[in-house]
Amino acid sequence: MKTKIKNSVMSALLGVAVLGGAVLMQSFGEKTTETFTFVRVSGDSNSIDPLDYEYHPTNQCIANNPQNNCSADWSESSTPNIGDNPTGTLQPASLKKGSRLQ
Amino acid sequence: MHIYDNIYLGKTSRFLRAAYQRILRWLPIVSIYGYALLYMYTGYDKLKNIKSFIKGNESIPFIGQYAPLIGWGVPIAEIVLAILLVFPFLKLRLPALWASVILMGIFTLYMALMIKFVPDRLCHCGGVIESMSWTLHLIFNIAWLGAGVYAIKKLNVN
Incomplete structure (x- = not known):
């Protein structure tokens, strides 16, 4: 017992x-780094509107569609949560080609 | 084959058999605590990011309309299961393990369907789990599923 x-x-x-x-x-x-990749979830293929992007660490871009960008790097002052829109600055030449997430 | 080779092979096979048996002996308890660790980690992560988790669920076909229910239900269920799995006083370990394995089965089925049918996928799996590739994530889930089923089998026997 x-x-x-x-x-x-x-x-x-x-x-x-x-x-x-x-x-x-x-x-x-x-993560504590300052640059994060955000995935485009709406908007045009060349959109640079932060509201068209969300933070998803998987970065699940399918980089075989040259018509669309699917992600971009943004400088953030703090670590974003999953699904957040970027609030910082878009990194020049960081747009990635590929299908965007639905 | 030389006689010493036989002796060497015998030692190796005995060592491997002993290691295999040791793994099988510890696998159920490792599975239980592993499930608890995994569910507490991912459940806590989802609760911390509850708004984005619900928002992400809204974009999943067929279940999007239940996004708030799923958004709150999944992490709470994960945390409750994690607690029930590790406390032996409640005698709920086996039912909790069953529920954990069923939940893992649902996650695995969801992943398999996404990989098969959806070209542009979205995963709100929580923390470092979300940084895995889809194939690796599926293998990870199947391994946990197998370990959980084995643990249930052993607990039922005991």
Whole structure:
């Protein structure tokens, strides 16, 4: 009985460590660089309107359609969240060709 | 083949068999805590970015109309499952593991359908998971699915 309780307590402590580790990993794992690639989600193929772009770290561009740009790099003062529009400056010559995300 | 080669091969195969058995013995518990780590990490990340997660879900065909429900439901479910998986007092570990594996199955099916049918894909999978390629992500999910099914099988036996 004592051993069972001891094992349960150890297991719970390990659980707390695992869950805490997950939260810490998420908190400290965020990017700190200043230039981020935003994916074009609307607008014309050559759009430079920040509202046409969203931040998605996958950068899932399909770079085989020369008619469309699909992403661009923007300088940001803080790390964007997934789905944010850019608030900073567009990096010159950073428009990438390819199909945009739907 | 020389007799020493046989001895060497025997040692190697014994070592490999022992390693294999050790992996199988620890796999269920590693799977349980691994699921907890994964779901807490991605669930917390989704909750932190809840607005963009809901917005991203709105653009997914067929389920876009349920975006707020899915947007709140998925991360909360992930965090609740992560907690239930690691606390042994509640005796909910096996049902939680079942639910975790089913949820992983749904994610994997979603990914497979996206890879097969949607040329321009969107993933709001959370944190570093989102930076994986789609194929790697699918392999990652299938591996977790396999580990979860194995863990359920072993827990049922015990």
